Amino acid sequence: MQKNLLSKTALIFGVLIVFLGGIFGIPKSLTKDGLKQAVADRIHLGLDLKGGTHLILQVMVNDAVNAQSDHAIELLKDELSKAKVAYADISKPDEKNQPERIVVKGVALDGGTQLRNIVTDHLPEFDVTGGTDNSWVLLMKATVLSSLKVRTVEQSIEAIRTRVDSLGVSEPVIQQNGLGENQILVQLPGVDDPGRVKTLLSSTARLELREALDRGTPYPTERAALEQHGGLLPPSTVLIHGKSRRGEADAVYIVSRTSVASGTDIRGADAGNKSDTNEPIVNFYLTAAAGKKFALFTGAHSKDSANPSNLAIVLDNNVITAPSINSQISDSGIIEGGFDEQHAKDLAMLLRSGALPASLHYLTESTVGPSLGADSINAGIKAATVGMLAVLIFMLVYYRGAGINANIALVLNLIILLGFMGFFSAVLTLPGIAGVILTVGMGVDSNVLIFERIREELRNGKAAAAAVDQGFNRAWTTILDTHVTTIVSALILFLVGTGPVSGFGLTLIFGLLANLFTAVFVSRVIFDAVLSRKGRGEALSI
């Protein structure tokens, strides 16, 4: 018996040391500040306490599918004309909801086989089926489509991560949100200008270098632009809005449909200043292959060439500038957009981090500003202290000697709970603090159940040792049942909830699990220790 008690006590102290290690790790110094730092290193504060921004973004994956199918249409047109197959029209009937479906209408009767061959040879990612009225349907294969979507989300996460890293945010969380919903969760603790950061994250940053017709003339309206060409756009051109040369007003440019170089051709970018005016600018550098193409283009369209034209620098479908080309340029260029230093830096960063493969929409934003976080943590600590003290004092007054027992169990319960959180590097949120407070209240319940039962057995005339034994045995089933029900609902919270709520569920689960050990096992050992010192027939303080 005595030996048994000793080994149980040793186990309890072992657990105590292990979980204290969970809270503090191995502190560098044992001063107050040293311990504080050690705790802060292991238990991290959530956004609601530290301040910061929590965002959920929707990746518009259909953008990437559209890009792929647009490419397929271009290729198909080329190949069909090479093979001299006549057709009436190639289009995507429902670009928004079914961007993976291409319909070729009015194919000549003998062209069907050739069309089929072209698709198998050049567009293996599509299935082709014949329809009525000589029309053919190209549908992207399901496996290709789903892997394209997955890749788009992955690339978006990568690009966002690069951008967040270059902003110098510490401990960011960037991950997929939910399952198969193409959403991204971004948590940025301690960000002090969320508005700017949000804009930077969701900028598609698709840079394109195109030809600006009419020597880059900015027209005030689309109509004015069309009138220059007798109401019709020149072939292979589009209208794109942008800023006029003076900077502010909206203007319309006529630019080529295809680009000379685009985002993926950029190998580097940095912010700088123009040598003569010191105006902030962005330098960009092209890859070798794109550089050759760019040199051909600038050579053919420079100011003194036979066919002079301007260069349109288009960012996210907006003309930033349309400068004239002084001479042939090979692999680098500058963007002068009337930027301030901040904008120039931000744009260079975006170009470096690469374009997003699809546009992003924000679904939720939750920002905790400087005033909210600090108040919350103080209030949480105050509530926890008051609640805990009230419970400790009550137990002491109501159960006297046994109250000390319960209070030791309760403190150990808290140490194990916080230690758990330290081991799992859990994040302490405000609801998490509430979970800790609730654990105090619920944890002591088990002791009340046991003590009340012991009192009842004592009233029925049992000796102290037998009463303790019966009390623990009888209360055990009840305690188990009550813990299971609460843990089940906390588990549902943990699984379904997001962010702070999920943290609350986790805290509650840890707390209740620890409670099974402290309130039942530890408490029992303390009783046994007390009883072993007492003589037979001596009363128990309960």
Add this chain to the structure above:
Amino acid sequence: MEFFRNTNIDFLGRKWYFLTFSLIFSVAGIFSMLFWHGIPLGVEFRGGTRVYVKFTQTPNNDEIRALLLRAGLRTAGVQRYDKPEYNEVEIVLDQKETSEQDLDAGKKQIINALETNPVAGKDDLNNNDKIGFSAVRSALALRNPMPGAAPEEYDRIARQVLDFRDKQRGGVLKSIDELQGTVTPPVIDALKQSFYTSNFGGLSAQIVGPQVGAQLKQQATLAVGFSLLAMLVYLWFRFELIYGVAAVVAVFHDTLITIGAFSLTNQEITLTVIAAILTLVGYSMNDTIVVFDRIRENVKLMRRESLAEIVNRSINQTLSRTILTSGLTFLTVLSLFLFGGEVLHGFSFALVVGIVIGTYSSIAVAAPMLVAWQEWRSVRAGRGTVPLPAQAGKSKVRAKV
């Protein structure tokens, strides 16, 4: 010390009072949900924008409302947030102002509407949505108040300025001159060339698009539904089906009255309130299980007595622990309600109401339901046989005799 020693209260004899009491509260809640305040869902469930703003002086809600109205924000709800001396205001916009294409349009509109005297060419240093470290840093670099200083020096000063704004002043400066003593006069002059201060700042925001709102609402409903179902299955397994049903009815009753309390007092049901309600679903079970365990035990000991007597006896025997356990948890929840701060207000309110009602219902709803069910069965079958868990032989774990 001991409360409730050897009580002998005839709980079942008072069942009509209990029924009346429960009905009054449930029906009042349901009426409020249907005809009065509805179910006041927070922005996370209905979609919308909620912004917290801190002012330099005591804000006038009517003035703020007028400013927002002038900006076309008709449905904005404006109310004081937290303690009056914090000068904080909560502004809630309807879902209409929140679209998925431009999620924070509403927030920007609020900022613009409150910005009563903008200075051309300068930025508002208190606008923490836009002005952070990098903006202050680049303003300092531009004005260069300390010629010859290392670039890191401006990093350090920018950090100091923002720490003062955010940590010392809670996010809002009365004027740039407040920085005297933190940074040197030339730096203050440089900041004044780039910035001005408005009378508000320290923004926090919660913006939820309609799609996510609907998604969360569905998740919350499912979560509450599933946990009720899980309780039913667990008690069925541990006791008998009717025990599970009685316990779940009691917990449903608690949930209904708690949500009713939110509707009656017109407080918003936020995500954390749902967390509190789910916790209650689990916790309210505890008292019920304590009573049920005792009934199961007593059924074996008291073979001559009727079920009504057994139930009454069991409630009385466990009364002190029912009250004590709930009372102690209530104590901690009350401390959370009183001192836990504004953010947890709804959460702790739900727990305060729920724990009181949950304790009441395990005595007044769950246990009497067992008796009522038995009586109904015996009336229907002439002479009822009661499938008590001790005789049913279904439950695997039994209390030791």
